[in-house]
Amino acid sequence: MTNMPKPINVQFPLRGEWLAPNTPGTKIPSHGSNKFGTQYAYDFVQVDWQKNGRPAYRGGLLKYLIQGIPIRDYYCWGQSVYAPGNGVVIQVADGYPERDRTNLLGDLRRARQAAKQFNPQTDDVRSVAGNFVVLKLAENIYAALFHLQTGSIQVIAGQPVNAGDILGRVGHSGNSFAPHLHFQLMDSSDIAVAQGLPCAFSYYEVHHAGVWQPIENGIPASKDRLRLPATNPQ
Template sequence: MIEAQEPIIVEFPLRGEWLAPNTPGTKIPSHGTDGLGARYAYDFIQVDWEKKGWPAYRVSLPQYLLFGVPLNKYYCWGQEVYAPCDGIIVKAEDGYEERERTNLLSDLSNAYKNAHYFNPKKDDIQSVAGNYIIIECGGRVYAALVHLQTGSVQVSVGQSVKKGEVIGRVGHSGNSFAPHLHFQLMDSSDISIANGLPCAFEQYDVFQDGGWQKVINGIPTNKDRIRVD
């Protein structure tokens, strides 16, 4: 699903195998809202493709439902995050503590509260974004990499970065239902007022018909098994 506006091509911000449960390749707005620059945003997680339901954690479903899951039991937590473009770091926020484990009820409550009651004029954007990095890619295009692991941000404001450079790690900070990378392009460095911009990824593989197929300038759907070397 691609709207009339041509997507901006960037490099995939992760390595290894990934799934995008929320993606503009399946619906727009991908997160059910145009707010906070999220119209074309992606969420990326890692899953066990061999298990029913593609779980994102190394524990049983009953344990997840009853007791929650420690962050280190999630496949993607702590995975390296890479700069999707050459650019300048315009925001690099760290120090926002992650909850030590996921909990279905409290995480749902937190997500509902932020979705319905967050006021960008008076509330701290870190309560939603957690630890995050914003890169100015040029031409009024800004890349946001959100919910990063506490203490993992490796860049600072004003620093130049090259595409493919490690800049942080996948985390569970802010308004995060489970460890994942939230990624979006925007027309402003201020998430609270930004409009989302459509983007596609310059190269990745998708597992189809028993083998890996190369995709150029693609937008994955929420069923695609994505691989980036």
């Protein structure tokens, strides 16, 4: 695990099995930048653990490279996203379109252009974050959940939520290389200027040596096979 300030504990925002290819448990900043509060951010995807390369989609690599993969064929697309703690909804942004399929070269080109060209003073933050929800968990502690499925958000600004309430569904909106959930804590509700806050998860399980082992107040690493059962013991 990398060194970081004492993390803030929240609940894991997903159910089922997941992989975190970008996580502060492996490197900081986890996304290679401190912009938009991403210093300690996580990305979560679902993969086929039985196949070589752990693909995140149904279909072969050749199809992905040439034709692209429809987003509905990604294992995580449409999975429910849950509130990581008790709080109040501060911002909701929905209605930003999702590209209907992924393609390696096209997605790389768009990602690079978005990172270089975005101006927080004039541009729609959804071009980076996609459809998103921002929760206030405590004073100067905000949770942001990005790239949600278009039309899936189930909360409105000003609404109180409890940990475990459904907020929306995993999608592919904004500057998204493939369907996934981007999750972060930050010190401001304004994504354009926020600083990231270190975050750990109060409970999840890691598959190791054929056994699911409970982890409390943990920070996943990028190769961990994670899960949170549908019935969360916490």
